[in-house]
Amino acid sequence: xxxxxxxxxxxxxxxxxxxxxxxxxxxxxxxxxxxxxxxxxxxxxxxxxxxxxxxxxxxxxxxxxxxxxxxxxxxxxxxxxxxxxxxxxxxxxxxxxxxxxxxxxxxxxxxxxxxxxxxxxxxxxxxxxxxxxxxxxxxxxxxxxxxxxxxxxxxxxxxxxxxxxxxxxxxxxxxxxxxxxxxxxxxxxxxxxxxxxxxxxxxxxxxxxxxxxxxxxxxxxxxxxxxxxxxxxxxxxxxxxxxxxxx
Amino acid sequence: xxxxxxxxxxxxxxxxxxxxxxxxxxxxxxxxxxxxxxxxxxxxxxxxxxxxxxxxxxxxxxxxxxxxxxxxxxxxxxxxxxxxxxxxxxxxxxxxxxxxxxxxxxxxxxxxxxxxxxxxxxxxxxxxxxxxxxxxxxxxxxxxxxxxxxxxxxxxxxxxxxxxxxxxxxxxxxxxxxxxxxxxxxxxxxxxxxxxxxxxxxxxxxxxxxxxxxxxxxxxxxxxxxxxxxxxxxxxxxxxxxxxxxxxxxxxxxxxxxxxxxxxxxxxxxxxxxxxxxxxxxxxxxxxxxxxxxxxxxxxxxxxxxxxxxxxxxxxxxxxxxxxxxxxxxxxxxxxxxxxxxxxxxxxxxxxxxxxxxxxxxxxxxxxxxxxxxxxxxxxxxxxxxxxxxxxxxxxxxxxxxxxxxxxxxxxxxxxxxxxxxxxxxxxxxxxxxxxxxxxxxxxxxxxxxxxxxxxxxxxxxxxxxxxxxxxxxxxxxxxxxxxxxxxxxxxxxxxxxxxxxxxxxxxxxxxxxxxxxxxxxxxxxxxxxxxxxxxxxxx
Numbered sequence: 077x078x079x080x081x082x083x084x085x086x087x088x089x090x091x092x093x094x095x096x097x098x099x100x101x102x103x104x105x106x107x108x109x110x111x112x113x114x115x116x117x118x119x120x121x122x123x124x125x126x127x128x129x130x131x132x133x134x135x136x137x138x139x140x141x142x143x144x145x146x147x148x149x150x151x152x153x154x155x156x157x158x159x160x161x162x163x164x165x166x167x168x169x170x171x172x173x174x175x176x177x178x179x180x181x182x183x184x185x186x187x188x189x190x191x192x193x194x195x196x197x198x199x200x201x202x203x204x205x206x207x208x209x210x211x212x213x214x215x216x217x218x219x220x221x222x223x224x225x226x227x228x229x230x231x232x233x234x235x236x237x238x239x240x241x242x243x244x245x246x247x248x249x250x251x252x253x254x255x256x257x258x259x260x261x262x263x264x265x266x267x268x269x270x271x272x273x274x275x276x277x278x279x280x281x282x283x284x285x286x287x288x289x290x291x292x293x294x295x296x297x298x299x300x301x302x303x304x305x306x307x308x309x310x311x312x313x314x315x316x317x318x319x320x321x322x323x
Numbered sequence: 324x325x326x327x328x329x330x331x332x333x334x335x336x337x338x339x340x341x342x343x344x345x346x347x348x349x350x351x352x353x354x355x356x357x358x359x360x361x362x363x364x365x366x367x368x369x370x371x372x373x374x375x376x377x378x379x380x381x382x383x384x385x386x387x388x389x390x391x392x393x394x395x396x397x398x399x400x401x402x403x404x405x406x407x408x409x410x411x412x413x414x415x416x417x418x419x420x421x422x423x424x425x426x427x428x429x430x431x432x433x434x435x436x437x438x439x440x441x442x443x444x445x446x447x448x449x450x451x452x453x454x455x456x457x458x459x460x461x462x463x464x465x466x467x468x469x470x471x472x473x474x475x476x477x478x479x480x481x482x483x484x485x486x487x488x489x490x491x492x493x494x495x496x497x498x499x500x501x502x503x504x505x506x507x508x509x510x511x512x513x514x515x516x517x518x519x520x521x522x523x524x525x526x527x528x529x530x531x532x533x534x535x536x537x538x539x540x541x542x543x544x545x546x547x548x549x550x551x552x553x554x555x556x557x558x559x560x561x562x563x564x565x566x567x568x569x570x571x572x573x574x575x576x577x578x579x580x581x582x583x584x585x586x587x588x589x590x591x592x593x594x595x596x597x598x599x600x601x602x603x604x605x606x607x608x609x610x611x612x613x614x615x616x617x618x619x620x621x622x623x624x625x626x627x628x629x630x631x632x633x634x635x636x637x638x639x640x641x642x643x644x645x646x647x648x649x650x651x652x653x654x655x656x657x658x659x660x661x662x663x664x665x666x667x668x669x670x671x672x673x674x675x676x677x678x679x680x681x682x683x684x685x686x687x688x689x690x691x692x693x694x695x696x697x698x699x700x701x702x703x704x705x706x707x708x709x710x711x712x713x714x715x716x717x718x719x720x721x722x723x724x725x726x727x728x729x730x731x732x733x734x735x736x737x738x739x740x741x742x743x744x745x746x747x748x749x750x751x752x753x754x755x756x757x758x759x760x761x762x763x764x765x766x767x768x769x770x771x772x773x774x775x776x777x778x779x780x781x782x783x784x785x786x787x788x789x790x791x792x793x794x795x796x797x798x799x800x801x802x803x804x805x806x807x808x809x810x811x812x813x814x815x816x817x818x819x820x821x822x823x824x825x826x827x828x829x830x831x832x833x834x835x836x837x838x839x840x841x842x843x844x845x846x847x848x849x850x851x852x853x854x855x856x857x858x859x860x861x862x863x
Contacts, residue, residue: 132628133783135823147822152628174819178788211812212792237781256623256781259606261791263781 093159108150108161109137119163120172120201122179123238124151125288127311128247134238136172136201139163147171173205181212182261183219184233185291191304192292198236199291219264224274227297228286230265235293237263241285248314253279265293284309326583326591327469330460333582337457344380346420347399350408351449352383353535354567355528356394358410359383365413366396379420382458385536387449389436390689396428397449404430404437435705436687441668443676444652445692448536453571456578459539467658468546469590475658480551481507484654486662488674493519493610493647494722494751495827496673496740502644505634506552509642516549516557517638517645521615523562523607524723525774527754529678530648532690534561534568537652538575542598544651546584547658549596552644556597560615563602572600607724607778611826612645614780625782626826647752649678669695673739677750683720683757686711693738700734703757714759718842722751724771724778725831727838728764747838749831764843765850768835769797775832786829789820793836800850810847814840 089104095117102111107130112119122134132149139150142160150163162168179185179198187193201207219232239256242265246252253276257266267276286294287306295304324332341347348366352359366381387395392406396416405416405428412428419425442448451458459465471480485500506514518541522530534541545557561569576598579585587595601619608614609624616638618624637643653675657665666674673695679702682688686708693702699719703709710716718728727748729736736742740750758767776790796813799805817833817840824830840847 131782133825135783135785135825138823149628149825154630171819171823174815175784175823178784178792178819181792182788212816213795215791215795236784237787258781259608260776260779260781260787263787 091155091157091159093155093157093161095161096163102155104155106155108139108148108153108155108159111155112150112161112163117163119150120205121151122197122201122236122290123240125240125244125308125311127315128240128243128288131239131243134175134236136175138168138171140165140168169205172201173207174211176202176205176207177210177212179236180207180210181214182217183235184214184216189301190234190292191295191299191301192234192306193302195302195305196292197290215261222267222273223297224272225276225279225281225297226274227281228273228283229295229297230267230273231293231295232264233293234291235265236291237265238290239265240288240290241265241294244284244288244309244311248309248311249280249282249284251278251280251282254285327473330465330469330582330584333457334460334463337461341380341461344378346379346401347397348379348381348416349384349387349397349399349449350381351385351387351393351395351397352453353386353390353393353532354565355386355390359394361410362394362396362408362413365410366417369413369417373417375417379417382452383454384450385448385453386445386532386690388440388445388690389430389687391685391687392430393689395430395449398424403432406430436689436691436708439693439701439706440691441676441694442692443656444533444540444649444678445536445690447540448532448690451537453536453538454574456539456575456582459537463659464539464655465543465584467655468543468550468584471547471658472550472590472592472594477507477551477553480547480658483662484551484657487657487665488662488669489650489653489657489665490673490740491647492649492653492677492752494725494749496750499646499650502634502646503548503552505632506554506642506644509635511642513556513639513641514552514554515638515641515643516545516552516554517612517615517619517633517643518545518557518559518648518651519610519612519615519645520559520561520565520568520648521603521610522565522648522752523605523610523778524725524752524754525771526680526682526756527723527752528680529690529753531565531568532680533648533652533678534565535571538568538571539579540652540655541572541648542575542579542585544654545598546589546596547654548644548646548651550589550594552642554644555595556599558599558601558619558638560601560603560609560619562605564605569600569602576600606780607774608780608826608828611828614826615645616643623780625780626828628825649753670737670739670741672741673750677738677753679753679755681707681755681757683755684710684714684759684762685757695739696737698735698737699729702738702755703734707757710757710759714761716757717760717762718758718764720748720756720758720767720835721754722749722831722834723754723756724774725749725827725834726751726754727834728758728767728842729838730842747841748834764839764846765797765800768839769794769801771835772797772832775828779828779832783823783825783829785820786824786826786832789816789824790829790832792816793820793833797836800847803850803852805847805851807851810851 120136130151132152137150138147140162222230242254396405489499490496613627614624633643781787
């Protein structure tokens with residue numbers, strides 16, 4: 077998880093590019109995703125969250141760039157002068173739908189009994205991209221729920237391993253309570269050296285991880301179905317304020 | 324006396340010592356050859372018993388290549404190879420020196436396994452003691468590095484490496500000269516050099532053998548590279564599962580430092596270069612350069628998105644040159660003999676030779692080095708001696724779990740980065756697994772997919788979940804439960820994983836499936852739930 081280097085504001089140079097045929101301009105050093113969002117062009121994302129380092133792991137923000145046979149993740153690809161970006165094609169839509177389907181098939185995502193239903197980014201994207209069924213067999217793994225923390229719960233069944241919690245804890249809170257254990261399909265979020273969350277010696281109980289979590293994997297205790305409303309902490313403001321203080 | 328002259332003298336002294344013996348017995352002492360320690364002991368005991376210590380020298384040597392018939396013993400100057408030697412054979416071997424060789428153990432002198440190969444990188448493998456720097460010096464070792472550092476300028480070296488046409492031997496085949504030039508030009512005070520020795524393909528042992536046989540050649544290549552790009556710290560990232568390679572590298576680094584070929588003021592110049600070892604814990608993904616860098620930095624070995632490439636933003640954010648073991652081992656030869664010598668071999672786009680680990684259903688399994696452009700047929704049927712037990716050739720898998728299966732109709736394809744890629748496989752690092760008619764391709768592919776699923780780091784969704792889903796689908800074929808829909812889903816998933824995965828592991832994981840769907844599709848159809856039923860492929 078290496079943050080892509082922050083773009084230096086001193087070299088602010090305006091670049092022109094086209095996104096979906098529309099001419100837009102953006103600052104050198106910005107990513108395709110930033111340029112698109114500044115121009116109200118929607119690109120789906122799950123692992124990306126403004127204020128955290130981008131890691132390009134969910135692969136939903138893949139876009140086409142003229143002259144390149146490959147697809148490029150918009151969250152970590154810097155714009156270039158004259159770049160021609162396409163964010164919506166049937167091919168991209170198919171890939172995005174397939175990725176959402178893979179995520180649903182990976183664990184036990186049952187919206188009807190989920191605390192985050194109605195406020196879930198995975199659910200929203202599925203609806204946005206028209207995913208109305210899952211073409212792959214669901215794996216239904218047997219996964220634990222860690223309710224050892226006084227105020228919060230970690231439900232691995234709903235986790236999509238976006239690692240926003242890992243990054244917010246390490247980069248913003250500075251506690252680095254969370255990390256990933258195992259690898260591949262067996263990967264799991266863990267607290268400290270695989271301790272029950274409630275026994276964690278580093279967790280400050282700040283709750284940032286709960287609120288950046290896009291699904292119902294991290295939630296506040298005592299809430300029933302559809303009651304967990306996530307309030308994204310004002311990460312960009314926090315980051316900007318800190319940068320000013322440090323200067 | 325300058326450092327150069329001192330090394331020269333050291334080399335000559337060693338050569339005099341070696342020349343004083345009438346016979347040398349070299350014993351293959353790689354990790355794969357069992358009992359080689361006992362063979363060495365038995366030979367020495369026999370020689371001592373006959374009072375021939377002043378005439379016959381027993382030396383341990385690196386891999387001689389023909390692993391299927393190992394351990395081998397090479398008799399010099401007669402150049403006679405003995406096969407499958409045991410400690411009990413010592414008496415006969417010593418008694419036969421200077422007389423008729425032991426027929427029972429003799430390998431035919433004209434064996435195509437040896438005569439068809441062109442050993443460049445492996446020229447000293449099996450000919451020198453890997454644990455003795457003087458042996459390497461006596462064979463002309465480190466002359467290229469000393470010459471480069473004391474008499475050549477970095478741009479001159481970059482030009483030679485560029486003109487040679489050498490491409491990365493780790494698998495992707497990126498032009499080495501271009502990579503070096505990028506690092507040399509990259510802005511930044513501090514630059515790093517990495518040797519990727521995290522060889523992880525099942526059945527591959529090229530890099531292990533090179534490290535075990537000629538560790539100094541790899542160090543020499545790194546030294547030249549460091550001087551050319553301006554790096555002062557190098558890391559060798561080697562798997563902990565290669566204990567002998569690690570031990571020999573540690574020794575080689577110590578000996579090179581003692582001879583002032585590494586460390587402060589290399590060869591009496593102002594150039595500093597230190598090399599450290601980093602042991603990998605066996606994760607396949609750590610062979611991916613950015614995951615390897617994360618691992619050296621002390622983090623979880625997961626790949627970073629590229630760009631930025633390591634050449635600009637690598638280890639701890641500094642410009643980093645990362646090359647494979649075999650790539651570095653080629654460098655001293657190119658500097659010694661010139662770009663034209665290197666470029667004279669191979670094909671238009673792929674120059675030089677390539678080391679392969681030839682395994683599977685083949686008579687002469689082992690380590691081979693062939694010029695680029697040689698056909699698969701020559702490698703399998705001449706060098707490899709063909710398929711044992713009267714079975715028929717079915718396919719050859721190149722590039723391990725990232726490669727594809729090439730069928731008999733393409734056996735005349737020449738070995739090059741382009742031709743293998745056109746056939747749906749890859750050069751990879753040099754694993755070559757031969758399969759005969761007893762292998763079922765769906766089983767083989769399921770094995771490779773299981774490997775990729777187990778080794779996926781889990782960072783990106785397509786690779787983490789996609790490989791697991793593909794594996795489940797392949798299991799259905801193996802259980803004869805698959806439907807036409809499953810075949811369609813298999814193709815959709817392979818395309819998704821190949822196109823959208825973050826790193827090379829995921830991007831190449833579907834290759835075995837895709838290549839067998841292309842060349843051995845009938846085997847999938849035969850394993851469907853009811854191949855004659857309504858779900859015929861045409862009705863998809």
